[in-house]
Amino acid sequence: xxxxxxxxxxxxxxxxxxxxxxxxxxxxxxxxxxxxxxxxxxxxxxxxxxxxxxxxxxxxxxxxxxxxxxxxxxxxxxxxxxxxxxxxxxxxxxxxxxxxxxxxxxxxxxxxxxxxxxxxxxxxxxxxxxxxxxxxxxxxxxxxxxxxxxxxxxxxxxxxxxxxxxxxxxxxxxxxxxxxxxxxxxxxxxxxxxxxxxxxxxxxxxxxxxxxxxxxxxxxxxxxxxxxxxxxxxxx
Amino acid sequence: xxxxxxxxxxxxxxxxxxxxxxxxxxxxxxxxxxxxxxxxxxxxxxxxxxxxxxxxxxxxxxxxxxxxxxxxxxxxxxxxxxxxxxxxxxxxxxxxxxxxxxxxxxxxxxxxxxxxxxxxxxxxxxxxxxxxxxxxxxxxxxxxxxxxxxxxxxxxxxxxxxxxxxxxxxxxxxxxxxxxxxxxxxxxxxxxxxxxxxxxxxxxxxxxxxxxxxxxxxxxxxxxxxxxxxxxxxxxxxxxxxxxxxxxxxxxxxxxxxxxxxxxxxxxxxxxxxxxxxxxxxxxxxxxxxxxxxxxxxxxxxxxxxxxxxxxxxxxxxxxxxxxxxxxxxxxxxxxxxxxxxxxxxxxxxxxxxxxxxxxxxxxxxxxxxxxxxxxxxxxxxxxxxxxxxxxxxxxxxxxxxxxxxxxxxxxxxxxxxxxxxxxxxxxxxxxxxxxxxxxxxxxxxxxxxxxxxxxxxxxxxxxxxxxxxxxxxxxxxxxxxxxxxxxxxxxxxxxxxxxxxxxxxxxxxxxxxxxxxxxxxxxxxx
Numbered sequence: 001x002x003x004x005x006x007x008x009x010x011x012x013x014x015x016x017x018x019x020x021x022x023x024x025x026x027x028x029x030x031x032x033x034x035x036x037x038x039x040x041x042x043x044x045x046x047x048x049x050x051x052x053x054x055x056x057x058x059x060x061x062x063x064x065x066x067x068x069x070x071x072x073x074x075x076x077x078x079x080x081x082x083x084x085x086x087x088x089x090x091x092x093x094x095x096x097x098x099x100x101x102x103x104x105x106x107x108x109x110x111x112x113x114x115x116x117x118x119x120x121x122x123x124x125x126x127x128x129x130x131x132x133x134x135x136x137x138x139x140x141x142x143x144x145x146x147x148x149x150x151x152x153x154x155x156x157x158x159x160x161x162x163x164x165x166x167x168x169x170x171x172x173x174x175x176x177x178x179x180x181x182x183x184x185x186x187x188x189x190x191x192x193x194x195x196x197x198x199x200x201x202x203x204x205x206x207x208x209x210x211x212x213x214x215x216x217x218x219x220x221x222x223x224x225x226x227x228x229x230x231x232x233x234x235x236x
Numbered sequence: 237x238x239x240x241x242x243x244x245x246x247x248x249x250x251x252x253x254x255x256x257x258x259x260x261x262x263x264x265x266x267x268x269x270x271x272x273x274x275x276x277x278x279x280x281x282x283x284x285x286x287x288x289x290x291x292x293x294x295x296x297x298x299x300x301x302x303x304x305x306x307x308x309x310x311x312x313x314x315x316x317x318x319x320x321x322x323x324x325x326x327x328x329x330x331x332x333x334x335x336x337x338x339x340x341x342x343x344x345x346x347x348x349x350x351x352x353x354x355x356x357x358x359x360x361x362x363x364x365x366x367x368x369x370x371x372x373x374x375x376x377x378x379x380x381x382x383x384x385x386x387x388x389x390x391x392x393x394x395x396x397x398x399x400x401x402x403x404x405x406x407x408x409x410x411x412x413x414x415x416x417x418x419x420x421x422x423x424x425x426x427x428x429x430x431x432x433x434x435x436x437x438x439x440x441x442x443x444x445x446x447x448x449x450x451x452x453x454x455x456x457x458x459x460x461x462x463x464x465x466x467x468x469x470x471x472x473x474x475x476x477x478x479x480x481x482x483x484x485x486x487x488x489x490x491x492x493x494x495x496x497x498x499x500x501x502x503x504x505x506x507x508x509x510x511x512x513x514x515x516x517x518x519x520x521x522x523x524x525x526x527x528x529x530x531x532x533x534x535x536x537x538x539x540x541x542x543x544x545x546x547x548x549x550x551x552x553x554x555x556x557x558x559x560x561x562x563x564x565x566x567x568x569x570x571x572x573x574x575x576x577x578x579x580x581x582x583x584x585x586x587x588x589x590x591x592x593x594x595x596x597x598x599x600x601x602x603x604x605x606x607x608x609x610x611x612x613x614x615x616x617x618x619x620x621x622x623x624x625x626x627x628x629x630x631x632x633x634x635x636x637x638x639x640x641x642x643x644x645x646x647x648x649x650x651x652x653x654x655x656x657x658x659x660x661x662x663x664x665x666x667x668x669x670x671x672x673x674x675x676x677x678x679x680x681x682x683x684x685x686x687x688x689x690x691x692x693x694x695x696x697x698x699x700x701x702x703x704x705x706x707x708x709x710x711x712x713x714x715x716x717x718x719x720x721x722x723x724x725x726x727x728x729x730x731x732x733x734x735x736x737x738x739x740x741x742x743x744x745x746x747x748x749x750x751x752x753x754x755x756x757x758x759x760x761x762x763x
Contacts, residue, residue, distance in 0.1 A: 006237060006578075007237075007242065007578040007606065007607045007608055008237060008607075008608045008609075008610065009237065009238075009239045009242060009555060009607065009608065009609045009610065009656075010237060010238055010239065010610070011557070011609055011610035011611060012610075034557065034558065035557075035558065036558050039558075039758075042758045042759050042760055043760050044760075044762070045759060045760055045761070045762030046759060047759050048759070049467065049489050049490075049755065050467065052352075052523045053352055053353065053356035053360075053522060053523060054356060054357070054358070054360055054361050054522040054523070055522060055523055056361045056520065056522070056562055056563065056642075057562075057638070057641070057642055058360045058361045058444075058446070058447050058638070059353075059355065059356050059357075059360045059361075059522070061352065061353060061356050081558075081642065081645050082645065083558055083645075083646065100455075100458060102458070102459050102461070103459060104459065105413060105414050105456070105459070106412060106413070137641070138641075157416055161416070161441065161442055161444055161448065161637075162444065162637060162638070162641070163451070164447065165451060165454075184451055184455055185455075187414065187416060187451075188413070188414030188452055188455065189414065190414070190416065191411065191413075191414035191415055191416045191452075192411075192412060192413065192414040195411075195416065195419075196419075196423040197411065197423075198370070198411070198419070198423060198424045198425045199423065199424060200370050200371070200372065200424040200425065201370050201404055201407055201408060201411075201424070201425060202408075204369065204370050204404045205404045205405055205408060208376060208401055208404060208405075213375055213376055213377050216375070216377045217377060217397070220377060220380070220381075221393065221397075225389065228384070228389065229263075229389055231381065232381050232384055232385040232389070233263055233385070235378065235381045235382060235385065235434045236434055
């Protein structure tokens with residue numbers, strides 16, 4: 001490989017990793033600065049089975065509480081997406097026994113009213129805003145709960161598209177609401193009941209059923225390898 | 237040099253690059269490039285399998301070692317079942333959920349076992365979208381041809397025809413369950429263009445397509461009260477000794493006990509192999525992507541297909557170190573993002589197929605036009621700020637919120653700074669050979685999703701994975717459920733294991749590892 005040093009990114013942290021002291025579930029370890037919280041656990045020699053999922057910030061398995069040096073505020077993060085720093089103290093959130101309502105989304109008659117039967121605690125929000133502060137995805141969770149209660153399902157589904165279902169909004173709720181589950185119900189109801197069915201999709205399903213493409217299929221599937229290759233090359 | 241100084245060339249050359257067009261490569265040029273630079277053609281990384289259904293065929297060393305590995309189960313295990321069911325689904329990602337839901341809907345008793353939590357999978361990370369030919373100017377036939385071309389003409393035609401034809405009805409099923417696909421102003425589904433596709437065909441939920449689908453499917457699995465066995469990894473299949481699968485042995489990862497499940501049918505939906513880090517590549521895959529299903533199916537006698545070909549997604553993050561291997565969605569290139577080398581030049585049509593784009597990035601880096609990091613990595617720039625220039629300020633933020641968030645956590649604003657990328661191990665193109673009902677060469681053993689093989693040929697097109705796993709998850713579930721009514725539960729034996737071990741002995745013994753791997757060994761040995 002020939003390459004001059006002009007194209008080398010400075011990363012002093014990589015050349016000589018600074019070691020930092022952190023606390024995992026109250027126990028001290030020394031780990032390289034800047035690695036993710038999950039990697040710090042592996043570095044510390046811990047086996048992790050519960051608490052790791054996609055490692056890409058999407059599945060919500062690695063919900064973690066942490067505090068930085070000298071700061072009393074306990075914050076939340078996804079362990080696969082957060083770098084450790086000196087003095088950081090963290091512990092993974094155990095699975096929280098939130099109640100999920102069970103429903104047949106397609107059979108709902110009045111989804112906006114049904115919300116109050118499925119999640120009667122939803123309108124009892126006391127506006128403390130702890131859920132919003134707990135959200136690692138920066139969703140305005142409290143606002144979402146209110147919008148759900150007022151029937152603005154469209155806004156809720158937009159706001160919660162980022163929700164990874166980590167559930168960190170739930171243990172902090174003094175009204176025992178599980179906002180992420182409420183939002184999931186609302187989003188599904190929005191999709192199943194309050195969003196226009198796409199006409200083009202129905203047309204295409206009908207076309208396939210009625211055999212509109214059958215002649216083309218017959219032509220293509222009777223081709224030999226070379227003819228098919230040539231046809232594919234022409235598709236632009 | 238400071239990273240911002242190195243990025244300047246991307247900003248300086250942007251206007252000139254916008255006027256350039258890059259044609260897609262001709263089939264001949266494409267083959268030449270791939271043969272020279274694609275990791276699938278690195279002969280030293282491969283070896284032939286010594287025994288088993290694919291004896292003599294080559295695959296990567298990492299996978300061969302596991303396929304020729306020994307089972308953790310010995311003869312003394314008590315095979316009295318803890319659970320009995322019509323259908324056992326192994327895997328809790330997209331294919332597993334689709335299979336479980338359809339089997340349940342058809343009236344079967346279903347157990348879904350997964351080694352992590354329900355939904356912890358690659359499916360949840362799928363950002364690019366799902367290919368379905370819904371646009372008036374598009375058709376299932378065009379979808380078929382695009383996929384065939386992308387797969388180097390090696391795709392199984394029957395599987396492929398099934399997938400493209402059932403795409404629209406799968407989209408309808410998801411919409412009816414409440415999945416919020418992006419729409420056009422007229423209410424029709426919005427379609428985006430994906431790499432290697434001639435027509436816009438990607439259904440998306442911003443860049444959270446997989447997450448949105450999985451939130452809904454997980455919720456539905458729970459609503460239907462399908463029995464879940466979470467943190468239970470399948471470690472061996474059970475058979476009647478006569479070519480029929482009859483259940484599985486799971487290992488409960490919380491208490492290390494074996495759990496025996498008798499099932500009239502077993503659906504393996506265990507996903508891919510990224511965490512084997514083939515050829516040392518970083519991966520975009522989830523924690524459990526260790527190819528478990530391949531080992532299980534191979535030992536019980538199911539043949540594999542196309543296990544010599546893997547997909548290296550062109551754009552895995554290289555910087556910052558914390559995000560190495562994480563995926564930078566192809567959507568960025570779909571919307572016009574350029575790939576730029578250290579000299580500020582484009583070097584490929586960014587919407588060519590993934591194997592072509594990855595090969596060209598490897599070429600640029602091997603020929604000295606890459607940008608290196610001090611941790612020994614190398615990459616090229618993906619010009620993300622170009623999207624805001626091209627389509628108006630706020631485009632990146634609006635269309636790629638997941639990615640913005642991911643980099644923002646490390647102080648990088650991708651709408652202002654280009655990101656450094658290099659191919660990352662993303663997908664196993666092959667897998668267990670199946671028929672159009674998703675059944676393997678072993679009776680009543682089905683495989684769906686990434687663990688199956690043949691559909692994608694030698695290179696999967698963007699957006700075909702989500703569709704594959706929905707369509708074949710459904711087919712596996714429905715076929716398994718339909719059979720359950722008229723079937724008796726078969727005997728639970730480990731005769732196939734005796735045979736496998738005996739065959740290994742004749743060929744110089746097992747590889748010395750125990751498989752499946754279950755989870756990668758990332759824990760540092762301390763002290």
